[in-house]
Amino acid sequence: MNPYVILSDGVSAGVSELKENVDDVYHQDFGIGPAKISIKDIFGKAYKYLEPPNSTISNDENVGSQTVSIIAESNSAFGQENFVSMFDRLDGSLFDGSINTGTKKKKIFAPFSTYTPTVVWPYQRSDGARYTVHDLAKKDIGIPDWVEKPLSVMIKQDLDIDEDGKADYGGLPLFNWLADPAMGVGPIILTGLLGYIAFNIVTTAAPLVLSPV
Amino acid sequence: MARTMSAYKIDAILHWQQESEQRKKALKELEQLPGEADEAFLQRAESLPQPRTWLAFALDPLEDGAPKSAESDSPGMLDATDPKNADSLLLDPSWSNATVGQDPDTVYFYSQAQKGRDSLGERLIESVYPSIVHKTAAGDYVPNLWNLFQNKDGSRFEGHEIDSFPLRTLYHGGGAAWNLLFGAGVCVLGAFVYRKAMPALFAGTADIIDETVEVVIMD
Numbered sequence: 553m554n555p556y557v558i559l560s561d562g563v564s565a566g567v568s569e570l571k572e573n574v575d576d577v578y579h580q581d582f583g584i585g586p587a588k589i590s591i592k593d594i595f596g597k598a599y600k601y602l603e604p605p606n607s608t609i610s611n612d613e614n615v616g617s618q619t620v621s622i623i624a625e626s627n628s629a630f631g632q633e634n635f636v637s638m639f640d641r642l643d644g645s646l647f648d649g650s651i652n653t654g655t656k657k658k659k660i661f662a663p664f665s666t667y668t669p670t671v672v673w674p675y676q677r678s679d680g681a682r683y684t685v686h687d688l689a690k691k692d693i694g695i696p697d698w699v700e701k702p703l704s705v706m707i708k709q710d711l712d713i714d715e716d717g718k719a720d721y722g723g724l725p726l727f728n729w730l731a732d733p734a735m736g737v738g739p740i741i742l743t744g745l746l747g748y749i750a751f752n753i754v755t756t757a758a759p760l761v762l763s764p765v
Numbered sequence: 766m767a768r769t770m771s772a773y774k775i776d777a778i779l780h781w782q783q784e785s786e787q788r789k790k791a792l793k794e795l796e797q798l799p800g801e802a803d804e805a806f807l808q809r810a811e812s813l814p815q816p817r818t819w820l821a822f823a824l825d826p827l828e829d830g831a832p833k834s835a836e837s838d839s840p841g842m843l844d845a846t847d848p849k850n851a852d853s854l855l856l857d858p859s860w861s862n863a864t865v866g867q868d869p870d871t872v873y874f875y876s877q878a879q880k881g882r883d884s885l886g887e888r889l890i891e892s893v894y895p896s897i898v899h900k901t902a903a904g905d906y907v908p909n910l911w912n913l914f915q916n917k918d919g920s921r922f923e924g925h926e927i928d929s930f931p932l933r934t935l936y937h938g939g940g941a942a943w944n945l946l947f948g949a950g951v952c953v954l955g956a957f958v959y960r961k962a963m964p965a966l967f968a969g970t971a972d973i974i975d976e977t978v979e980v981v982i983m984d
Contacts, residue, residue, distance in 0.1 A: 618768070618899045629778055629819035630896045671944045674937040676902035680768045680865040680925040683902070738934075742941050749949045753956070 571696070578698045592697070599701050604653075607710040609722055611649040611686045615642060615666055618682050622669045635667045642666075649686060651713060651728055660685060660728045664736030672739045672746075685732040689722025690714040767901045767923075769868040773859035775897050779878050781822045786883055788816045823854040866923050867898050904940030911943070 583589040617626075617633035626633040633641075648662040665684035675683035690713070695703070700719040704711045711723030721727060770778075791813055797806045814828075824841055825831035831853060834844035840855040854860055864871070872895050879891040893908050900906055904924045914922035924940075927933040 618901050627819065627896075629781070629823070631899045632896075670900050671903055671906050672941045673902050674934045674941055676767075676904075676924050676933060676937055678925055678928070678933075680899075680923075681901055738938060739941070742938075742945060745942075746945045746948070749945065750952070753949055753952050 574698065575696060578696075595698065595701055599705070602705045604704055604708045604710050607651055607653040607713045607723060608715065609649065609651050609660075609686065609689050609713045615645070615648040615662075616682070616684065620667065620670050620673070622671065635669055639667060648684075651689070651722060653710070658728045660689070660732070662686075662732045664732050664739065668736065668739045672742045674738050674742075675735065685735060686722075688731055688735065689720060689727060691721050692716075692718040693721055693724075695719050767867065767905045767925075768863040768865060768899045769871050770897045770899070771859050771862035771864075772871065773857065773862070774854075775871065775875055777823065777826070777854050778819070778897065779875075780826070781817075781819055782882065784822070785816045788814050790883070792816075825850075825853060827852045863899070866925055867921060869920055872898065902937040902940070903944055904937040906944050907940050911947070 578591050578595075581588050581590050617638065618631040619633070620638065621632055621634050624632060624634065626637050646661060646663040646666075647659040648666050650657040650659045652658075662685045665686070670682070673682065675687075677683045677687055693700075693711070700711055704719070704723070707725055709723055709725060711719035713720050713722045721731070792810060792815075795810055795813070797803075801809075820841075824843065829852065830849045831841075832844045832847045832849055833842045834847075835842070837844055839845045840860075841853075843850050843853055843856060845856055850856060875895055875897050876892060879888055879895075882888055882891075893910075894900070894906075898905070902924055909921060912921055916922050916926075924933050924936050927936055
C-alpha cells in the first residue's frame with residue numbers, strides 16, 4: 553500500500569480516537585452517589601459567568617443581486633443588476649451587513665460578494681442562490697462543544713452568530729475583514745487570466761485587423 | 766442552474782412584454798393627420814398609453830394608482846390595506862417563489878412564448894439565456910449547447926446538485942474558465958470577421974470619397 557495512504561489513515565484514526573477519548577472524559581460523570589458532576593457541567597456553569605455577549609449577523613437586503621452582469625443593463629424583473637450601476641447606486645460602498653454584538657456593529661467588508669460579475673463567480677448555495685460572505689459566516693466550523701466554549705471565552709467573542717447552537721466561521725476574529733477577500737482570490741485569478749488572454753488577443757489580432765489584406 | 770421564477774411571475778412578465786410591445790408599436794405607427802398641427806400631434810402621441818418599466822408594471826398592473834405609506838413594510842412601501850393595491854404583483858406571496866434549478870418545462874413554455882416577439886435580438890438572447898432563470902454562479906452561463914453534464918433523465922446536471930461545497934465550487938470554477946475562453950474565442954472570431962469585412966467597407970468608402978473628389982475637381 554502507498555506509504556502516504558498508510559500515514560494518512562493512521563493520523564486520521566489517531567485524531568478520531570483522541571477526539572472520542574476527550575469527548576468521553578468531557579461527558580463522564582465523576583460524581584459520587586446521587587451527585588452528578590462532569591467536566592461538561594463545570595464548563596457550562598463557568599461559561600454562564602464567562603460567556604461573551606451574544607452576537608448575530610445581519611445582511612442588508614438592498615445590497616447585492618442574484619445575477620451581477622458586466623454588459624447587460626440592470627433589470628429588477630430578472631433579479632439582475634449591472635455591477636457598474638450597482639456601484640453607483642450604493643455610492644461605492646464596499647460593505648454589506650454587519651456582525652452585531654449589543655450596540656456594537658462590525659461592518660462586513662464584502663466588495664467581491666457584492667460586485668463580482670456572476671460570469672466569473674464560482675460560489676453557489678445548495679438551493680441555487682448566490683453564495684456570499686454572509687453564507688460563509690453562517691457555516692459551522694465543526695468544532696466540538698469543549699473546544700468552542702473555551703475558545704469563545706479566550707477570544708471574547710460569541711462564535712455562534714446564526715443561533716443554531718454551533719460555532720460559525722463568522723464568529724472568528726477579523727472574519728468581517730478577511731473572509732470576502734479570501735473568497736475573491738479565485739475570481740481575481742480568473743479575471744487576471746481574462747486580462748492576460750485579452751491582452752494577447754489584442755496584440756495578436758490588432759496587426760491582423762490593421763494590416764492590408 | 767440557479768433558480769427558475771415562479772409561474773405567477775413568468776405569466777406577469779409575459780403580459781408586461783406583450784403590453785410593452787403593443788404600446789411601442791402603437792407609438793411607432795402613429796401618423797400625423799392631414800392638417801394636424803405638430804403640437805396637436807405630439808399631444809395625441811403623449812396621450813397614448815406609454816411603455817412602462819417592469820417595476821412600474823409590477824407595482825400597478827391595472828394603472829389605477831399605487832398608494833404608498835411611510836409606515837409600510839411592504840415591497841415598494843405600498844399600502845397593503847388600500848384596495849387600489851389589490852392588483853399589485855409585489856404584494857402577492859407568489860411573487861418571490863422560485864424553483865431551485867432550471868425547470869425544463871417552465872423554460873420550454875417561456876421560450877415558446879418568446880417566439881412571437883418582434884425583436885430578433887431579444888428572441889436570440891432569450892433562446893440562449895432565458896431571463897426567467899436567475900444565473901447565480903459561473904457554471905450557469907454555459908449554454909445548453911456546450912454543456913457536457915447531463916442527468917440520467919436527460920435534464921441538465923446543475924451545480925446545486927453537487928452536495929460537496931468544494932466540488933460545487935470547482936464545477937463553477939470550470940464554468941468560469943470556460944466562459945473566459947469562450948469570450949476570448951468570440952473576440953478572435955470577431956477580429957477575423959472584422960478584418961475580412963473592413964477592407965470591403967474601406968474600399969467602398971474610399972471609392973465614394975475618390976469619386977466625389979474627382980467630380981468636384983472636374984467641375
